[in-house]
Each structure stands twice: as C-alpha cells, then as structure tokens.
Amino acid sequence: MLSKRVVACLDVKNGELSKGVQFVATEMLGDPVAKAKAYYEDGLDELVFYDITASSDQRNIMLDVVQSVAQEIFIPFSVGGGIRTLEDAAGLLMAGAEKISLNSAAVLRPELIKECAQAIGAQNTVLSMDVRAVAPNTACPSGYEVVINGGRKAMGMDAIAWARRGCELGAGEVVVNSIDADGMKQGYEIQLTRMVAEAIPVPVVASGGAGTPEHLHQVLTKGKADAALVASMVHYGDYRVLDIKQYLNRQGVKVRMNY
Amino acid sequence: MGPSVTIVDYEAGNLRSVQRACEAVGLSAEISADPEVVRRADRLIFPGVGTAETAMVTLARLGLDEALMSFFQSGRPLLGICLGLQVLLDYTEEGGRDCLGIIPGQCKRFQFAESDYKVPQIGWNEVSKASEHALMAGVPEGAEFYFVHAYYAIPDQGSHVLAETTFGDKTFASVIGRDNVFATQFHLEKSGRFGLELLAAFGQWDGAVC
Numbered sequence: 377m378l379s380k381r382v383v384a385c386l387d388v389k390n391g392e393l394s395k396g397v398q399f400v401a402t403e404m405l406g407d408p409v410a411k412a413k414a415y416y417e418d419g420l421d422e423l424v425f426y427d428i429t430a431s432s433d434q435r436n437i438m439l440d441v442v443q444s445v446a447q448e449i450f451i452p453f454s455v456g457g458g459i460r461t462l463e464d465a466a467g468l469l470m471a472g473a474e475k476i477s478l479n480s481a482a483v484l485r486p487e488l489i490k491e492c493a494q495a496i497g498a499q500n501t502v503l504s505m506d507v508r509a510v511a512p513n514t515a516c517p518s519g520y521e522v523v524i525n526g527g528r529k530a531m532g533m534d535a536i537a538w539a540r541r542g543c544e545l546g547a548g549e550v551v552v553n554s555i556d557a558d559g560m561k562q563g564y565e566i567q568l569t570r571m572v573a574e575a576i577p578v579p580v581v582a583s584g585g586a587g588t589p590e591h592l593h594q595v596l597t598k599g600k601a602d603a604a605l606v607a608s609m610v611h612y613g614d615y616r617v618l619d620i621k622q623y624l625n626r627q628g629v630k631v632r633m634n635y
Numbered sequence: 636m637g638p639s640v641t642i643v644d645y646e647a648g649n650l651r652s653v654q655r656a657c658e659a660v661g662l663s664a665e666i667s668a669d670p671e672v673v674r675r676a677d678r679l680i681f682p683g684v685g686t687a688e689t690a691m692v693t694l695a696r697l698g699l700d701e702a703l704m705s706f707f708q709s710g711r712p713l714l715g716i717c718l719g720l721q722v723l724l725d726y727t728e729e730g731g732r733d734c735l736g737i738i739p740g741q742c743k744r745f746q747f748a749e750s751d752y753k754v755p756q757i758g759w760n761e762v763s764k765a766s767e768h769a770l771m772a773g774v775p776e777g778a779e780f781y782f783v784h785a786y787y788a789i790p791d792q793g794s795h796v797l798a799e800t801t802f803g804d805k806t807f808a809s810v811i812g813r814d815n816v817f818a819t820q821f822h823l824e825k826s827g828r829f830g831l832e833l834l835a836a837f838g839q840w841d842g843a844v845c
Contacts, residue, residue: 378802379759379779416827421759446655452781452825469649474825497648497684499755499783549757579757602758632759632779635827 379632380596381421381603382620383581384610386412388457389428391437395559395611405611409444415610416449418617419635423449424477424551424605427457428526439471446472456504462491469496477502477551480524483531483538486545493546503547504583507535507568508555520568527555535568536575543576550576551605554584561587561608569599581605589615589623596629637661638838641676643703644668645693647718648684656824660835670702678837679706682824683718687742687786688730690722700735707737707816712842715818720811721786723818729786738813740790745805752803755785762809762821765796769845770817770836771810774798778829780821782809787820815842 386408387394393408405411412423423445427438435458442455455468456477465476476496482488482503493501506527512519520535539550552572554565564585573580579602582595592604609615624631640657642650644666657664657680664680667673681703683690694700707713715723722734727742734742745754759779764771782800787807790796797817798810809820817837823830 377760378756378782381758446652447659450656450659450825450831451827452822470651472649472651472655474649474652499684499757500648548755577753578755579753602753634775634778635829 377630379421379630380601380624381581382592382617382624382631383422383424383603383605384412384415384420384617385424385426385583385605385607387426387428387607388438388441391441393611394428395608408441409448411611412445413448415617416451419621419632420451420617421632422451422603423453425453425455425457426477427455429458439467442468442471442473454502456502460488462488462495465492465496469500475500475502475549477504478547479504479506482542483522483524483533486541489542489545489547493548498546498548501547502549502551503539503542504551504553505535505538505542506553506555507565509565509568518571520571523555536571539572539576543578547578549579549581551581551583557585559608560585563587563591564595564599564601564604566595566599569595569601573600573602579603589620592620593624593627593629596624637663638678639663639665640678640680640838641672642666642680642682643673643699643719645683645690645697645699647690647693648682650682653680653682653716653824656831656834657838660831660838662834662838668697668699670698673699673702674705676706676711678712678714679703680714680716681719682716683722684783685718686729687718687722687727687734688732690718691732691734694722703735704737710815710842712837712840713816714837715816716824717784717820717822720788720818720820723811723816724788724790727786737816738790738795738811738818739792740788740795742786742788744786745802747803747805749803755783756802757783759826760800760802760809760821762798762800765799765808766794767845768797768812768817769843770833770840771797773832773836774829780809780819780823780826780830782821784820812844814844
C-alpha cells in the first residue's frame with residue numbers, strides 16, 4: 377500500500393534557511409543542507425526547497441545548495457522559486473533536483489508547464505499554487521483565489537480551475553499552499569486541500585499551517601492529501617520528523633516507518 | 636577505487652542522481668551513450684524516466700538497443716531501473732510499442748475504477764519478496780522504496796517475478812529478473828538507505844541468481 381508522505385519545506389534565502397509567517401521571511405535558521413540531512417536521517421520522505429532570494433544575481437547560490445543536497449541525500453527533492461524558463465528548470469535538474477516546482481511564472485505563462493512536462497516529464501513537473509480564501513464570486517466560484525509573487529498579487533483566478541488547467545498542461549503533482557494558514561501553526565486549510573484533491577487526477581501536497589502531528593493527520597485523511605508539507609514545526613525543533621511519523625502511524629495513517 | 640559501473644545514457648532523464656548514488660556506495664560510475672562502451676562494460680545500469688516510446692526510438696537511433704542485447708548475452712550484471720525495467724519486456728501498452736524482449740512479458744497501465752488511487756503512483760511503497768534472489772537477500776521484509784510510474788510489468792513466467800508491491804487493488808511485479816538481469820520498478824537511487832544498500836550489493840554481484 378502506498379504510504380502518505382511527510383515532506384519538509386526549506387525556504388532558502390541567499391543560501392540560508394529562512395522561515396516566515398504568511399510568506400514574509402522573518403528569521404534565518406542556518407545551513408539548509410545540514411538541516412535537510414538531519415531530517416533525511418530521521419526518516420523524512422521528501423524535501424522541497426524554495427529559493428526566496430530576491431535578487432537574481434544571487435541565484436547561483438541555490439545551484440550550490442542543490443548540488444550539495446544531491447550528493448548527500450538520497451530521497452526525492454524538488455526545487456522551486458524563481459523558475460521562469462525551461463532553461464532555469466533544466467539547470468536545477470542538472471544540479472541534482474528531481475522535480476521542479478512552478479509557481480508565479482506558470483500563472484503568468486501557463487505554457488511553461490507544458491514545456492517543462494514535455495522536456496523533463498510530467499512526473500518531474502510540479503505545479504505549486506499560492507491560494508487565499510475570498511468571498512465566492514464569478515471569477516472565483518470556489519471561494520479560493522490564486523495569488524502570485526509570494527502572496528503579494530491577487531490574480532482573480534479560481535484556484536480549483538487553475539489546478540485542473542495545470543494538470544491538463546502536464547503537471548504531475550500539485551502543491552496547494554494556503555497563504556492564510558502559512559506559518560500560523562493552526563492547521564492546514566482542509567477544505568481547500570480536499571477540493572483540489574477531488575478535482576484533479578494527480579497527487580496533492582498540502583502546505584501551510586502545520587503546527588502539530590494531528591494537523592497532518594487531519595489533512596491526510598479529511599483533506600485527502602497524498603503528502604503533507606511541514607516547515608516551522610520541524611525547523612524550530614518542536615517536533616522531530618520521527619515523532620510526526622510515529623503519531624501518524626498510531627492514528628492508522630500508512631507512513632514509511634522502516635528506514 | 637571500487638567496482639566500476641557504466642550508466643547507459645539514452646537521453647532519458649537525470650542520470651546524475653544514479654551516478655551520485657553509485658559514488659555514495661563506493662562504485663566508480665561513468666555515464667556513456669557509446670554502444671562500444673556499453674558492450675564492454677563490467678556492469679551496466681540501465682535507468683530512465685520518460686515514455687517507453689521515446690526511449691525505444693532513442694535507443695535504436697543511438698545503436699544502444701543492440702549494445703544492450705549483446706551486453707545481456709555476455710552474462711555480466713545488468714541493473715534496470717524504472718523505465719529501464721519496462722523496456723526489458725517484449726511489449727508495452729504505452730504507445731503500443733515492441734521493446735527489447737530480454738524478459739518475456741509486457742507492461743500495462745494502472746486502471747482503477749475508484750478515483751481515490753491516483754495514477755501515476757508517486758511515493759513510497761512496500762516491496763515483498765516473491766522469489767529467492769542473491770541481490771534481495773539483504774532487503775528486510777516490508778522495506779519501502781520510492782516509485783514514480785503509471786505502467787507496470789507483467790512477466791510471462793512467475794519465476795521472473797522477484798518481488799511484488801500492492802498499489803490500490805493491484806499487486807504487481809516491482810522487481811523482475813532472470814539470469815544476469817535484475818530490474819526494479821522503483822528508484823533505488825532515491826530510496827534512502829535500503830536503495831543504497833541494494834545498489835552496493837549490485838556492485839558486488841556476480842550475475843548469478845542465487
């Protein structure tokens with residue numbers, strides 16, 4: 377039976393691990409590679425790195441981080457943040473990432489998803505979407521709207537419709553980040569996650585809001601997510617990856633316990 | 636310098652991750668698209684992601700299909716990974732394509748009535764031994780490995796099924812092999828400690844089943 381995945385998300389700014397609240401970086405937490413390696417040894421199933429470096433001339437630092445991760449860590453990992461072209465994506469894959477995660481650039485130019493899926497495979501092309509709740513309206517009948525540029529710009533686009541379109545263009549997996557829940561440690565946006573999971577034929581990764589292992593339990597069952605992303609709750613040492621997986625296992629969620 | 640392996644480069648995905656995993660377990664790994672290098676390799680790893688159709692066309696264009704057959708006949712150890720497993724069979728539903736025919740059988744796409752099972756299968760799943768094999772000796776029962784695939788192998792002969800995995804309501808052959816060929820549907824280069832151990836065992840394998 378396929379296991380549910382616990383995925384750690386590391387936001388990297390100028391080569392350093394950072395953590396924010398509602399998408400604003402607030403604190404620097406040291407070497408992302410060392411952190412990632414500790415999680416790997418603790419039974420983490422997958423890693424996601426987001427490059428939140430503001431200036432483009434610093435981007436080569438991210439390639440170094442990716443290369444180091446690829447040499448030391450033998451579980452799947454994806455990289456996102458600032459990927460605007462197929463060349464950007466290919467460069468990250470060459471450096472050792474498995475999957476690339478498209479976000480704002482795909483909203484602005486959806487064909488990017490298709491180009492990546494064709495060139496590097498749908499299974500390596502992840503659509504990551506930042507979403508916030510709005511009053512349901514004609515443009516966003518689901519009551520969830522897509523935002524870009526780290527949550528700063530609303531697009532007047534329906535999140536569920538965008539997830540469907542992304543899959544049609546070739547995305548092999550969809551990460552749903554709730555801006556409202558991000559960094560609040562009050563739990564995932566269960567309803568949003570479930571709506572996306574029921575709307576699309578590919579796996580869904582829930583993101584934003586994890587504060588306790590019970591939050592993961594909720595989103596992996598009620599929220600129908602295939603994987604759950606954690607950040608603050610492991611970065612600050614509140615919980616170990618091992619604790620989270622043991623909890624899920626006790627709740628009857630199938631997770632990888634032998635590693 | 637440890638045992639040397641050659642990784643077949645047929646433009647099918649990121650071979651560097653396989654190479655890095657080899658290096659992590661002390662194998663010296665070179666990537667090559669040259670049929671002569673492939674023919675003469677000590678040990679061969681045949682990885683791959685993408686579609687079987689593109690893979691078969693590219694293998695033929697580069698002359699690697701014949702090189703792979705001739706390597707197989709040499710009796711030296713051959714490891715197929717993911718798409719590299721699927722094209723070892725006679726035929727795949729994907730694009731309705733004849734493949735290498737090294738292991739009799741075919742590949743089919745997962746079909747589920749229940750939409751709760753999403754295809755491709757992406758993630759970690761348990762691998763249970765089905766036949767005795769030297770390379771599987773060190774793999775604990777119920778160890779999980781990392782899968783990404785929409786098609787699965789159905790070997791004609793039960794003895795070619797080395798391990799099985801259940802996805803949805805389907806139990807399929809996740810490791811297949813015969814003689815000097817061993818192939819995993821999962822990505823052992825991305826499967827943590829157990830994947831690395833299997834890769835290390837391949838580096839020591841003499842190509843005999845038991």
